[in-house]
Amino acid sequence: MMPSPGCHVLRNARGMRVMVNAVDASLAAWWAPDRYGRQADVLATLAAAPAQSASPVSWQCEAAGENTLALRLARDGLCVRLRYRLEEDGALRIDCEAVAIAAARVNLAAPSFNLYGGGGVGDHVLRLAADRYLAPASASVVAEVAAEVAGSAFDFRQAAPLGARLAWPGVRAAGVQGFNHGFCLRGDGLLHEAARVADPASGRELRFFTTQPQLHLHSDASRFCLASQVLDVPSGAPAHHTVIYRLGLQDIDGFEISKKVSML
Amino acid sequence: MKMPTAHRIALLFNGNKIYDRDIIAGIAAYLNTTRVSWDLFLEEDFRCRLSGIEHWQGDGIIADFDDPAVCSALAHSHVPVVAVGGSYAREEDYPAGIPYVATDNFKIVKLAYDHLVEAGLTRFACFSLPEADVNRWAQERETAFCTLMQRDHMQADVYRGVATSAPSWSDAVEQQIAWLNSLEKPVGIIAVSDARARQLLQACMHAGIAVPEQVALIGIDNDPLARMLTRIPLSSVIQGAEEMGRTAAHLLHQMLNGAPLAGTRILVPPAGLNVLASTRHQSFQHPQVMQARHFIRQYACQGIKTDQVADYVGVSRSSLEAYFRHELGRSVHDEILHFKLDAAKTLLAHAPGPVADVAVRCGFTTVQYMHAVFKRELGCTPREYQLRSRQVHADAMASPP
Numbered sequence: 001m002m003p004s005p006g007c008h009v010l011r012n013a014r015g016m017r018v019m020v021n022a023v024d025a026s027l028a029a030w031w032a033p034d035r036y037g038r039q040a041d042v043l044a045t046l047a048a049a050p051a052q053s054a055s056p057v058s059w060q061c062e063a064a065g066e067n068t069l070a071l072r073l074a075r076d077g078l079c080v081r082l083r084y085r086l087e088e089d090g091a092l093r094i095d096c097e098a099v100a101i102a103a104a105r106v107n108l109a110a111p112s113f114n115l116y117g118g119g120g121v122g123d124h125v126l127r128l129a130a131d132r133y134l135a136p137a138s139a140s141v142v143a144e145v146a147a148e149v150a151g152s153a154f155d156f157r158q159a160a161p162l163g164a165r166l167a168w169p170g171v172r173a174a175g176v177q178g179f180n181h182g183f184c185l186r187g188d189g190l191l192h193e194a195a196r197v198a199d200p201a202s203g204r205e206l207r208f209f210t211t212q213p214q215l216h217l218h219s220d221a222s223r224f225c226l227a228s229q230v231l232d233v234p235s236g237a238p239a240h241h242t243v244i245y246r247l248g249l250q251d252i253d254g255f256e257i258s259k260k261v262s263m264l
Numbered sequence: 265m266k267m268p269t270a271h272r273i274a275l276l277f278n279g280n281k282i283y284d285r286d287i288i289a290g291i292a293a294y295l296n297t298t299r300v301s302w303d304l305f306l307e308e309d310f311r312c313r314l315s316g317i318e319h320w321q322g323d324g325i326i327a328d329f330d331d332p333a334v335c336s337a338l339a340h341s342h343v344p345v346v347a348v349g350g351s352y353a354r355e356e357d358y359p360a361g362i363p364y365v366a367t368d369n370f371k372i373v374k375l376a377y378d379h380l381v382e383a384g385l386t387r388f389a390c391f392s393l394p395e396a397d398v399n400r401w402a403q404e405r406e407t408a409f410c411t412l413m414q415r416d417h418m419q420a421d422v423y424r425g426v427a428t429s430a431p432s433w434s435d436a437v438e439q440q441i442a443w444l445n446s447l448e449k450p451v452g453i454i455a456v457s458d459a460r461a462r463q464l465l466q467a468c469m470h471a472g473i474a475v476p477e478q479v480a481l482i483g484i485d486n487d488p489l490a491r492m493l494t495r496i497p498l499s500s501v502i503q504g505a506e507e508m509g510r511t512a513a514h515l516l517h518q519m520l521n522g523a524p525l526a527g528t529r530i531l532v533p534p535a536g537l538n539v540l541a542s543t544r545h546q547s548f549q550h551p552q553v554m555q556a557r558h559f560i561r562q563y564a565c566q567g568i569k570t571d572q573v574a575d576y577v578g579v580s581r582s583s584l585e586a587y588f589r590h591e592l593g594r595s596v597h598d599e600i601l602h603f604k605l606d607a608a609k610t611l612l613a614h615a616p617g618p619v620a621d622v623a624v625r626c627g628f629t630t631v632q633y634m635h636a637v638f639k640r641e642l643g644c645t646p647r648e649y650q651l652r653s654r655q656v657h658a659d660a661m662a663s664p665p
Contacts (some may be wrong), residue, residue, distance in 0.1 A: 009578075011578060011579070013579070013583060014551070015551040015552045015555070015577070015578075017578060033551040035539065036383075037383045037384075037550065037551040037554045038551075039555065040549065113630075114394050122533070123533040124369065125535060125536070150297045150299070151294075151297070151298040151517065153513065153514075157297070158293060158506070158510070159507075159535065160507050160510070161504065161507065161532065161535075161625045162531065163533070164504070164507065164511070164530055164531065164532050165528045167531075168511065168516070168530070169518055169523060169525055169528055170518075196581070198532055198535070198536070199377060200375060200502075200536045200537055201378060201537075202534065203537065203539075230480070246547060250536060256265065256654075
């Protein structure tokens with residue numbers, strides 16, 4: 001795989017390769033094996049990926065190694081450092097540290113996945129450690145109100161397929177094509193596992209860890225995105241957050257569908 | 265605030281089957297998470313309750329509609345009913361006017377089939393059940409299998425066998441063995457249930473047919489009992505039965521609140537695949553070793569070196585060497601040489617040309633080097649090898665078939 005200009009490839013000894021676009025700090029490709037050892041790029045760009053800044057930004061590469069990359073962005077009194085590290089167990093750890101002269105917000109583009117490497121994600125099975133969710137903000141609803149997931153199609157405390165949940169009555173009637181919802185996690189600022197998505201066909205499983213108390217699930221027919229919320233940077237003090245996307249294989253022997261997840 | 269009244273709900277399921285039990289577990293999980301309180305009526309054998317069900321003074325029913333007796337008993341129910349059962353290829357096979365939560369039979373069979381393809385199989389068959397009202401799901405899975413075979417331009421070999429009963433047991437096994445023997449091997453077989461897969465596995469053992477080398481076998485249900493009763497651990501498709509239970513409970517919950525859901529139909533895809541020994545047809549290799557061999561297979565004869573293979577795979581030369589030693593017990597160089605040697609043997613056996621041409625075409629740097637490799641690996645020169653295989657070929661032609 002020839003990296004495109006401005007891209008850096010992280011590798012681990014198990015054949016995983018993650019291509020990071022060092023210019024805009026986005027993930028460009030992630031090659032991971034399925035249960036048969038076949039490699040596929042499991043990243044898919046989501047058209048509606050959050051892009052907060054209007055003017056193009058250009059990150060600087062501070063350091064790059066076989067499995068690490070450090071990027072830095074400084075402008076308008078805000079300085080953000082990103083450190084990527086691809087672990088042997090398939091975990092891509094992204095540490096973000098930001099300092100600002102005046103209070104600011106940092107919104108990084110989150111990667112979208114298709115664990116089969118193409119086709120639909122309707123049969124991907126999601127598990128999410130959230131008791132409450134936020135309905136998408138609409139013209140009629142100004143503020144997002146957190147509702148209990150219990151009894152709704154948004155209860156993923158036990159694993160459920162994305163597509164079949166969208167078919168629950170009332171979900172599609174509200175004009176929902178895919179998911180575009182916030183979820184409140186039982187977070188306490190420490191790094192914890194918030195979600196798992198598995199693809200039964202390839203056997204690939206993505207685990208998502210975050211330090212933040214919320215995540216956003218965005219999906220359409222062919223991809224899904226798990227994103228941390230925007231990072232608020234107070235004036236003068238550094239703000240941190242860490243996310244881990246860990247790609248591995250579904251452990252069927254440990255795959256107890258009936259077992260309630262305690263992912264804290 | 266008015267206290268919610270507990271609705272009286274009947275669950276008509278066969279608690280002996282793992283699939284039905286998982287659906288009930290899903291209903292229970294929904295109730296536990298939602299503060300919905302239902303008084304549940306459950307019979308060990310629900311068929312005892314069927315005769316008077318239309319006079320039952322309850323509020324709602326969730327029932328297993330795979331049994332046609334249930335369909336007809338509940339066709340004119342005065343209380344809300346949610347049906348649970350297998351999906352159908354034909355629209356008219358669904359009960360009219362009743363919300364239906366289905367296990368997606370097509371996706372189940374497709375998952376099993378795709379798995380057999382990935383495991384390296386190129387021939388496929390389906391072990392089903394004799395046609396019967398109570399196992400329409402088995403016929404639906406057959407249909408799904410035939411659809412996939414037709415799509416891929418292959419012949420669909422479906423065997424229904426006979427219903428097993430104690431007196432006919434050995435006959436049934438004999439017939440299964442006869443069918444197994446009639447199949448060209450290796451073959452990947454999808455059984456419509458784990459129970460059926462277990463019977464076929466037993467027949468394979470009786471007949472001395474190697475599983476998974478000659479017959480790779482996958483069932484449906486991921487039934488722990490079937491796994492316990494087989495000597496070779498059985499691969500199986502895991503149905504989304506708990507999610508079906510949660511979905512059915514949600515639908516009934518909505519109906520009790522007055523939502524009109526008569527036309528609602530929700531298909532639940534399989535939840536996973538439990539890959540065990542019965543389909544480990546090709547041992548799943550280390551990913552880099554597999555990629556490297558894929559590359560070597562294509563380019564060995566163009567004189568590639570270890571460094572180029574390592575570059576292609578995207579790891580260091582030393583890492584790749586370590587993986588090869590561990591997985592195959594030989595070096596990358598030996599593997600390249602092995603492919604070149606195989607190519608040279610094929611050419612020499614089938615073409616009368618000069619040995620020097622063969623050396624060039626197979627990526628040997630000099631004829632002398634190919635000569636040395638032949639001496640070391642086969643104990644003869646390339647020329648001797650060529651003459652010998654031509655002799656074998658001539659003998660084969662001379663002898664009558």
